[in-house]
Amino acid sequence: MxxxxxxxxxxxxxxxxxxxxxxxxxxxxxxxxxxxxxxxxxxxxxxxxxxxxxxxxxxxxxxxxxxxxxxxxxxxxxxxxGPVAESNPAASLKKRGVSPEFYPDKFRYDGQTDTFTCPAEKTPTFQRSSRHEFGVLSCESEGGYLPTNLEIYSQLKTPLYGRRNENFVLVTPAISG
Incomplete structure (x- = not known):
């Protein structure tokens, strides 16, 4: 080695x-x-x-x-x-074509409904769960897909996929349009 x-x-x-x-x-x-x-x-x-x-x-x-x-x-x-890895989310989001106005910090979390609202005033909805794309959320707008990431969705009380006691929520974007 x-x-x-x-x-x-x-x-x-x-x-x-x-x-x-x-x-x-x-x-x-x-x-x-x-x-x-x-x-x-x-x-x-x-x-x-x-x-x-x-x-x-x-x-x-x-x-x-x-x-x-x-x-x-x-x-x-x-x-x-286990620990969540450090990353450079801004570079990753930019590479995927996400507009800065739709970065995760622009989403508002509502603790009472356990949901997020995007800058276009829409609520991302669960789309599918698969081996390679756990908990894909999407919210349509003129800007295309609105970003999601582990950091913002780790605040959710209800998991985005599978069993109710998952320790990690992996959220991957599904670029629309």
């Missing part, structure tokens, strides 16, 4: 899964991959194989929080708990 000094040495990356109540190790996986991003599903399988039970929840570090892992965990009924 590549090392911090730029060189390469024989190394291993080890993932350890423990159960919460007694802190027992229930699975150990070893790989020579430089990152552990793709090891989450292997960990879920290892826990299931060793305990004959799929974990209900997994607390993970930020390296495991990527769309594919969140989707795979949700498909298996595992609530994935």
């Amino acid at each position: 590549k090392q911090p000094d730029g060189g390469f040495t024989p190394s291993y990356n080890v993932q350890i899964c423990t159960e919460a109540s007694h802190k027992n190790i229930v699975a150990v996986e070893t790989t020579q991959a430089g990152t552990d991003y793709d090891e989450l599903v292997h960990g879920i399988h290892a826990v299931d194989a060793n305990t004959e039970k799929t974990p209900e929840q997994m607390v993970v570090d930020g390296g495991y929080i990527k769309n594919a892992n969140v989707e795979d965990a949700a498909e298996r009924g595992v609530d994935l708990i």
Whole structure:
């Protein structure tokens, strides 16, 4: 594996899964991959194989929080708990063609109705849920699709998709027009 000094040495990356109540190790996986991003599903399988039970929840570090892992965990009924990655939302929104007047901070949240209102005075509505597009919301206007992102929708009391106890809400835009 590549090392911090730029060189390469024989190394291993080890993932350890423990159960919460007694802190027992229930699975150990070893790989020579430089990152552990793709090891989450292997960990879920290892826990299931060793305990004959799929974990209900997994607390993970930020390296495991990527769309594919969140989707795979949700498909298996595992609530994935971990930090939300830092990003540059303005650059991402601009790249997707979202007008600044429709950036997430321009949406108003109503706690009583648990909804957002867009700058065009419309309420985004749930459109669909699929493997690659969890909780797609859309709100039509002359400017096209109004943006959504994890930060603004994490305030919602009601999840946008699936079970009512999801720990992450992934919201992806569906550009209209």
